[in-house]
Amino acid sequence: MARDPRPAPAAPEDGLLEWMKAARIIAKIPYPPVSAWEFGQLKTERAVRDRLKGATVYIIAQRPILWFDQVRVEDGQIRLDINDGQGPPVKAIVDPYGLGIFATDEPMTVECGFHHDATDQPPPWDRAASLKLYDRDKTLRVWWSPQKLLFEAFALDRPILLAGDPERFMDFEIHYIGKAYDQRLWKRLKAHERYLDILTYEKVRGVDHAQPSLEITIFALEVVELEELHGVRDGSEEGQADPPGLTIFRHPDNPADPRWRAFRRRWAQAHEPAVTTELEAALIDLFKPAHNTIKVKVYPKIAGGLHALGYSDTLLRLKNCPYIFRTEAGGTPLEGADPEDGW
Template identity: 25%
Template sequence: MSSKSLFNQLKLAYAPLTAYEFAVVKDDILIERSLCDASLYLLAQRPVITFENVIPDKSLYQLNFEIHQRGNPNIIKCTLPFDQEVFELNDASAVYVAFNFLNKSTEQEHPPLYNIHGFSLARHNPDRKEFIIWFSPEKLLQNWWTGSINCTIEGDWKSLTRYTVHYVGKATKQSILKRLKGHSTLQDILSLESPVTDKQLPANEIVVLPFKFQDNLQMQTFGLESDTDSMVAALKGENYPNQDTVFLDAEKALIKAMQPKYNKELFKNYPVSKDGLYDHKYNAIAYTFMDPITLIYTEGEIRGGLTAMGGDSIFILENQEFKMSKY
């Protein structure tokens, strides 16, 4: 008896960006390049996250700081060493740190520094200054858990990666950055959603989470009734759906699972669809989030990245049954 299954692993293509950060970087070529494989995004909300108690340590050539979230009692203690391969320093380089304060009306001249929503590093060589990298709290955490940077993190950092989902969207015909520049739903959310904490702008709480596929794993078995052409096509990978089709199906699956309040079409009849995977007649389809984040919706939550194989999954079985599988 033949069978065909498709297991899709969703991974953040870039760290979560607040609406404020998005407005700053929306024309950045490097970020555009990072998002070239991302066609699915969530608009979500969480309390403001900041760097606090920031103290540069010149003797150890590192930055010591904490990460706080409004209303969250957990304090994350961090140490970021400057002398690491990814920053490409040499013996003649000095590191400069520029801070972006959440409240620009209050001047801070001496450490420890507080209420910082981001900081940038630049290497200063004898003849020029070069930008290295910019970090928000979430970008630092995401770069750390993916192994992109070396950083010491102590505390319940996963309590900071919980997001209430307002909208699920796709951008298969243009980049996510271009899609969101004139996005009416993003503007609606910014206008209509109340801040989670008092005296905060929604632009610092509403976040864009862009996703790409870490992998699409197709497993196929063949029975006595299978023809040679089908088996050869499978071995050559010719019967795989294209990425846009899988993204379109993933959007429908996530909307069906979470029923976000700003999505007008809730795909009640999914997995039946004209532009998804329905006509590919898979016996099983799965969507799993690979990052250690939690997506919160009215009826529950989806926890990702609990192991190297991911966390909770959305399953579609025999093109009919739709179910959530908790890890």
């Protein structure tokens, strides 16, 4: 992807300059990633549906499941280990009172959810899939899966103490990328043929279980902003041709010129279908997931995307993304990216 276009230099004798106009799509992850099993439990929860309402692109990925071990409450703090059976666990301390979930003198009840039958198991709890915190009226204040807890620690900068190597839990293998612009995300996934194929045919990556739905994970992406960047083109490097299909505009740097005004007006808004189409296609082209049977042949020349609206190039930025995404072939185009600046 090209760099941001530069501001205009001195004009040549004919007064015409070569301009480029790029669009930068800024997206975010509106809700922590959830496993297919968790999605089945949560898709009827109104709070979750509201958070996913603006999401139009989704990623179906996989990694070994995480669980909580040694869960116990000591002096109002929840102490636990996060484990995946693949290496040393990460120790964590969660302070619901320090996080403002409960008032200082307010009683708290902690319950664990399990993928297996663990009726009446006394603390410390092991192999727990989730934590649920209730107040004295038995109203649920907050719940955490291991991934939700890590998301809040890394992406939202919540003061959750972690000791060990939690970054190793942020590595995911991408299977499929899709969009759900014209329907609710949970409805799209509920009857999703590829989603069902992945649950049926993908092998388990972790240990001590045989349920792919515990590992298959859904990331939702929401476009929050579309920036337009315009300036005089850099020019191709010596001996290198311009990328095929690169759109160049020729006009003077003069606001009175109608071509200048047409070039400077806004061409698209963040929540238009073309932006969703562009984001989906850019990610498919970047990762080439195995379950995306329809590949992007010549990106960015795609039907219904931003290039079709006239933009010279598209840049992407994904906010609050502490994850490393990979494909089956290994490696990741995003590894080593500056988390402050996005991709």
